[in-house]
Amino acid sequence: MFEQIAQSIPYQYISIDGINISIKRLDLVHPHISGNKFFKLKYNLLAARQQGYKKLLTFGGAYSNHIAATAYAAQLFGFESLGIIRGEELASKPLNTTLNTAQQFGMQLQFVTREAYRQKQSPTYLAQLQQDYPDYYMIPEGGTNPLAIQGCSEILSDTDRENYDLICCAVGTGGTIAGLIEASHSQQHLLGFSTLKGDFLSRELEQLTEKRNWQITDQYCCGGYAKTTPELLQFIRTFEQQYDFPLEQIYTGKMLLGLTDLIQQGTFPKDHRILVIHSGGLQARLATL
Ligand SMILES: *Cc1c(COP(=O)(O)O)cnc(C)c1O
Numbered sequence: 404m405f406e407q408i409a410q411s412i413p414y415q416y417i418s419i420d421g422i423n424i425s426i427k428r429l430d431l432v433h434p435h436i437s438g439n440k441f442f443k444l445k446y447n448l449l450a451a452r453q454q455g456y457k458k459l460l461t462f463g464g465a466y467s468n469h470i471a472a473t474a475y476a477a478q479l480f481g482f483e484s485l486g487i488i489r490g491e492e493l494a495s496k497p498l499n500t501t502l503n504t505a506q507q508f509g510m511q512l513q514f515v516t517r518e519a520y521r522q523k524q525s526p527t528y529l530a531q532l533q534q535d536y537p538d539y540y541m542i543p544e545g546g547t548n549p550l551a552i553q554g555c556s557e558i559l560s561d562t563d564r565e566n567y568d569l570i571c572c573a574v575g576t577g578g579t580i581a582g583l584i585e586a587s588h589s590q591q592h593l594l595g596f597s598t599l600k601g602d603f604l605s606r607e608l609e610q611l612t613e614k615r616n617w618q619i620t621d622q623y624c625c626g627g628y629a630k631t632t633p634e635l636l637q638f639i640r641t642f643e644q645q646y647d648f649p650l651e652q653i654y655t656g657k658m659l660l661g662l663t664d665l666i667q668q669g670t671f672p673k674d675h676r677i678l679v680i681h682s683g684g685l686q687a688r689l690a691t692l
Pocket of ligand 1: 574
């Protein structure tokens with residue numbers, strides 16, 4: 404199923420202030436394993452199956468598209484799944500759409516305190532988990548690991564490599580942009596719009612790739628992960644009406660807010676060939692937008 408879908412990704416063509424932009428609509432790849440998560444999961448699921456695992460374990464926040472996508476993919480591939488979710492207080496509240504979706508798809512949710520969650524990459528914590536859940540294949544937060552990066556390198560086609568000067572994407576953990584960088588031509592530049600505040604992502608990304616034809620900005624993160632501003636929400640409403648495709652407030656809305664601002668500042672030449680990766684995530688789109 405992975406091969407068939409990757410080949411049929413549609414593009415949409417728009418123009419912002421006279422600059423032509425192609426949007427690669429990964430949001431249309433699959434109704435539930437949407438966008439970049441499809442590519443991040445591909446080789447992980449294949450590896451889990453090949454290694455004989457029957458269960459998957461992963462991590463995420465309450466708004467994690469990765470959690471929702473993994474739950475669905477696990478069910479589709481016949482795995483049981485367990486999601487370790489940040490925020491103990493959530494256990495006693497009604498589930499939001501993302502977590503409810505995950506549960507509907509059979510994921511078992513385990514809520515942990517923010518302190519415990521922060522340990523998720525520490526060797527001691529991981530060793531303990533491995534001991535508690537020996538028969539689970541572990542996928543890190545946001546699904547980012549070398550197999551995910553390999554999967555994301557397949558987002559770019561040969562023509563994408565030839566036809567564009569600039570490739571833009573939204574950044575969370577950096578796995579997607581790392582795959583795009585790996586696949587890119589050395590003459591191409593990648594610009595990542597971070598949804599998180601701070602420049603630690605650039606340092607992390609330097610560890611994930613040796614190439615340097617990229618840049619990450621947090622200038623349009625609107626305060627940080629899952630935070631919004633009235634300006635962002637208004638931008639999304641106007642943009643959706645004008646260009647007739649959906650965005651959401653966590654990733655793709657911030658990316659296009661940023662790209663539009665850079666274009667309006669005259670950052671790029673008029674004949675710059677820009678490719679925007681629409682990474683999906685629409686299951687988390689605010690109903691009130
Ligand atoms: C998860 C997600 C991202 C971030 O991907 P990373 O590989 O973690 O950087 C971007 N856009 C959407 C819609 C996502 O769901």
